[in-house]
Each structure stands twice: as C-alpha cells, then as structure tokens.
Amino acid sequence: MIAKRISTLEYAIRDVVLPARELEKGGHKILKLNIGDPGGYDFDAPGYAKDAYIKAIREGKNYYADSGGTPEARREIAKREKRLNDLDVDEERVIVGDGVSPLIQYVFGALIEKGDEALVPSPSYPLYLSFPKYFGGKSIEYKCDEGNGWNPDLEDIKEKITPKTKIISVINPNNPTGAVYSKETLKGIVDLAVDNELTITSDEIYDELTFEKYTCLTRIAVDAGASVVQMNGMSKNFFATGWRIGYGIFYNSDELYNACAAEARNHLCAPTPAQFAMAEVLNGPRDFLEENKRKIMKRANYCYERCNEIGLPCVKPKGAFYAFPKIGDGNIDDKKWVLDLLKEKYVLTVFGSGFGEYGRGHFRIVTLPPEGVLEEAFSRIEDFMKTRK
C-alpha cells in the first residue's frame, strides 16, 4: 500500500516525456521544447568552470563535504551576494544542496504541518505545487496576472492569506512565464509577508539571465526584516544543470536554518568536486554569459513574435528561457492540445495546467533551441493550428 503523500506528486514537465518516448520508439523524431535545460541544446558550461571541476577531481576532492557545503563554496556565495545585491550573508546560514530542489523540500518539510498552507505562484514551477501537499499541507495558488506581464496579483495574495499560511513562494525571474517582476510588486509581497509573519522563499535561479532590469526580492525582504530563504545555484546561470549544485541562504530565521540543516545532514552533502568548481567561478568572468544571453534573447524574441503571429497571444519574455502563450482565447483543454500537438506534429511542449490553475488554457515553450529547430517547430505548430480551426 503506497502512502497517500505520493499521489500529491505531479511533475508535468517530465510527465509529457513518457508519451514522447513511446513515439520515439516508433521511429519518430520529436522536436523538444519541453525541458529548461541549456545543455540539451547548443549550450554548455563555460570552459573555466569545467577546468575548475576537473582540477578538483584530479586533486582528490572526492570526499564528503560538510552537509552545509564546503567553506570555500559558502564564502564565494556570500561574496557573490555582496557583489550583485549588496547583501551581507552569514556563511554559517548557507546550505549547499544537490540543486535547489532539495532546498525547496527542506523548507516545506521544516515549516508545513498537516493543514498548513503555502502560497505559491500560479502558474508555478511544479515542485512548489507538490511539496506543501507532500507534507500534509495545502498549496494555495496565487494568481500571476497575464494582463500585467504575469506579475503576481497582490490583491489576490492578500485575500488568500489565512491564519494557516506559513510560506509565500516567489520565482523571479519566472519559470514558466519568463516574467521579471516589478519592484513595486516585490515590495508589495514583502509587506504582506512581514505583516502576516510569512516566510518567503525566493527562487532566483535565473537572476543573471534577464533582458531587462532585475530587482532582487531578497534585498527588499532583508531590509524589511522578513524571514527569507534565497535560492540559487549553478544550473541555469552557469549552464550546468547536470552538476546538481544549488544553494539556499537563510536570513532572519535561525530556527528555520537549523531545521533545514538537520534535513541536509540526512542527505550527507552536495557533490564535492562540483562545489569546488562553483567556488572558483561564482565571482569569475561572465563573458560566456553575455554571449549566451544574446543568443537566448534572440530566440526568446523569435518565439514571442511567432506565437503572436499565429494566434497564440504571448507576453514578451523578460528573462529565463520560457514563453507561456495562451492557446487562442484560452478556453481549451490545454493538456489534450499539447498531447495532440505531440502526436500529430511531433513537437513536445508542456501543458499550462501542469503549472497550476492559472496556467490553464496555455502552454510552455522552452525558447532555448537553435533558430532552425524553432523555425521548424513553429511551422508545425502553425500547421497544427490550421487543422484546429
């Protein structure tokens, strides 16, 4: 008999992979616009990061690290936040994890008891929808407003806060919408968190991948004295998703840090040589980033334009590598639409409702593939749209 908590685990991004794999077994070539993984397309970790990783392996840094991370990694994380966001990080309040995913799990595991509520964005990265439920609580979806560049709707958040609310989760720059939130929105969220004593989780994993001005939520939250967990890592900014290196920085809550540190001890540690690589490059040159950003922005704009041309109204992405168009007028079974597109045209995307209620009637495109692939994909999507009229 399987525990009930398992039924709470949904992960739309990987759930569409199974039908695609079946088609591949049948000999079909699938155009994949479904996973936000630069290394799956024509991107790779920068050479100097790979060199640092290799050096660590060669030098025998293949042992267990401290559960919270190597001192070198934590020192450089602190230095980075000082440099980019003028934040004063206590290195003893940093936990390095194998990606950000375990950090998300630690925080929900530390704060959510049966019946407790977490306010999570909608549309959202699926883990934020799952983990509150996995721990016996509820994920309450707050509306991100397509009409306002997918910024969170402060009124909606306010209405949904109850005495049971423990956490508000923010993803900025956003997956799946490609939004970069306004300073006013972020201030509004922090005010609500402070007034209602909520812990903020601030997922900033795409923070160096923006095409417009970016404001750091953690900076505002720390100034306001809020309990906030700032999350980031190597996966996206350093195009090294497979290295599994993320981290959380805990501000204004020793209690929460201690709880998450206890959880991290039961995972032993994050990969050690990759931590040494991170320490070497986190404050190193960013030439690779400028070059990659130009490529990414060009592709994102192409997706944005093509979507709007063919009847898929789309808000212009301002960061990350996603676009989240509406399917026509949005009154449609988005899961069926996405699976039909896959089966009929062999183009793999993710259905919007897999990202939460407010994702319904939409779908997510990963904007990373090379122009040729995107052109072919949109040409097929256009054909597919015509058959639907």
Add this chain to the structure above:
Amino acid sequence: MIAKRISTLEYAIRDVVLPARELEKGGHKILKLNIGDPGGYDFDAPGYAKDAYIKAIREGKNYYADSGGTPEARREIAKREKRLNDLDVDEERVIVGDGVSPLIQYVFGALIEKGDEALVPSPSYPLYLSFPKYFGGKSIEYKCDEGNGWNPDLEDIKEKITPKTKIISVINPNNPTGAVYSKETLKGIVDLAVDNELTITSDEIYDELTFEKYTCLTRIAVDAGASVVQMNGMSKNFFATGWRIGYGIFYNSDELYNACAAEARNHLCAPTPAQFAMAEVLNGPRDFLEENKRKIMKRANYCYERCNEIGLPCVKPKGAFYAFPKIGDGNIDDKKWVLDLLKEKYVLTVFGSGFGEYGRGHFRIVTLPPEGVLEEAFSRIEDFMKTRK
C-alpha cells in the same frame, strides 16, 4: 514554528562534529575516527574512474539526466548485478540518486503513513532510525546480537512484527558494526519478510569491501519473491563518497518503484557526468580495490586487536571500515564517554547510542586512518582508559 518532523532527525555521526570544531577553533588538533569517508584519509577514487568523470565533463555531459538515471548507468548497474549476484535486473526498475540517502528517503516516504512501523537494525546507520519517524511512523529497532557476530536476532525480529510493520531494513556488510551476516540469518530475515508481506530494503553499499565470504540478501529475497529494494553506489566500493552517486533497484513491486520514481522526479536527477563515470567503471578492473582492501583489512585488524588489549571488547570486523567496541562492561554513558575522550584526548569517535538502543555502552571507530594515526589514537585512548579506572 518548526514542524514536529524535524525533531525526529538525529545524526550522531555529524552531531559530534560541532564540539570537535569548537576545539579546533581553540587550536587543538583532533584525531578523527568519526566519518566513514576513505577520501578523508589516504584513499581516493581510482584513476580510471576520475578519467571517465573528466571525459564526461569535457564532452559536455553537463545536462539534466533522466530522473531515473542515464540509460548507460542503468545498463551497467544491471550488468554488475548479473555478474556479481546473478540477478536479472529490469533496467526500467532502477533509480540512480545523489547517493543512497535519497533512495532511503524515497522508500520510507512511499510506504510509511502515520503510525506505520519499520523494523530497522540496532545498532543502525542513523538515517534508518530517522526517516520512519520523519514520515509520521515509528522505527522499531531489532536487536543485532554482539554475541553472534552482530548478526540480527531473528527471534527478536519475529516478536516485533505487528500488523503495522511495512518495511524491514538490512545493512550488510554493516555500518556501524563491521559485521557480514551469515547466509542463515539472511534466509531467516527473508522468510519473515515474505510471511508478513514486508518490503525489504537491502543496503549493500559495502558489498565489495568484505574480508570474508559475503552473501547477497537481494539474491535470496528475489528467489523468495519478496519485494526488495537493493541499494548500492559509488561512494564506498569506488572510494568516491563526494561524487554523490547511489542507486536503488526495485524487485517484485512495480507500485513501490512507481512511487519512488515520482519522488525522484521532484529531485530532477543525479549528477550527470558522475553517472557517465559510473557507467564506465562499474564493470571495469578492480586492482585498486584489492590493494585498498589489503590496507583496510590490516587497519581493521589493528583496531580490533588494540581494542581488545586495552579493555574495549570488540567483535572482529568482517567488512566495511568500522569497529564497534564495547566500553568496558558496557554499563556506561557512552555519549559522555565519547565527548570526554574528545575533550581530554582530542580523539573523535561516535557514541554507540547514536546508532540506536542496542548500540548503548559502545562506540564506533572508523578503521580507515593510516597506521600512525591509529597508533597515536589508541595510545591516547589507552591513557584515557587509565584515568577512568
């Protein structure tokens, strides 16, 4: 307010690190016999494994892998189990994780509801004591019998099975006792599991590090048609703890596999280039292992002899890299004794009760350090013993 589940998380092995760190800050040099990490002493991952890891990084295998692991890794895992244990592994029933720890968490998360029970060895590796409680259940400690080479006591197990028992966990070769279980004991455990429809978790992470004949529990369990999760990885056999690569193989329970696979999806994947390294070496030459085993056995025997000489009765280790001596007649506060030894003689070990009730009055020594370190440590322990008479 921190969730109650956090208070269930104890991890004695890393809990003794804090007082040691305080002493180090005060300028004291600590002899560390506390963490089972070969790379912390004079061992390292074999050169050809490091080469394979480096090749994968250079070749750009830095992307997300499938949540269950790369096809190459899963194929070689299957091949290894065929080769060593004549097991027929379904590659679609393998999950590669960032170490074995997440696999342990997945299995308990998938099977334990509030009030459910897991039978776990005592003394035990601490994670097995923690996770059942973390998920709202109970860890019921079954006795491992010091008088019978620390083999599990079948009568004790039988008496402790209730309608609430879901899982029986076995660690063989054993951490913390260094025991390698007899075939009869393993058969007895499997019979009890089959009769009572328990899932077996079989932690075999030290299976190539034995000094005497080793019997694979999974082999017996599969023959008997039991639901069993076989766990192993690179950490110990390949002296690569910091790479964070472990795996679980699921036999005779598609339901459990599917549940754990859903949990694994929410962790995205295990480190990709390290998975490629594992695939290259899992069935490769073992010269490094033979050489390291000779070193390890010599050191284990030295610890065993010295313990017994100075009034710390110790069962002879048969595998892994631990010794678990009794402190005198065992009627002693083992935690205080270990902390006093640390404070007075700067020798760091782990108190036996941190491994469960049946560990009380004992302590664990990691037998990996070079002879010089072990000699110095035992000389200090001998002095310490004299002051206690």
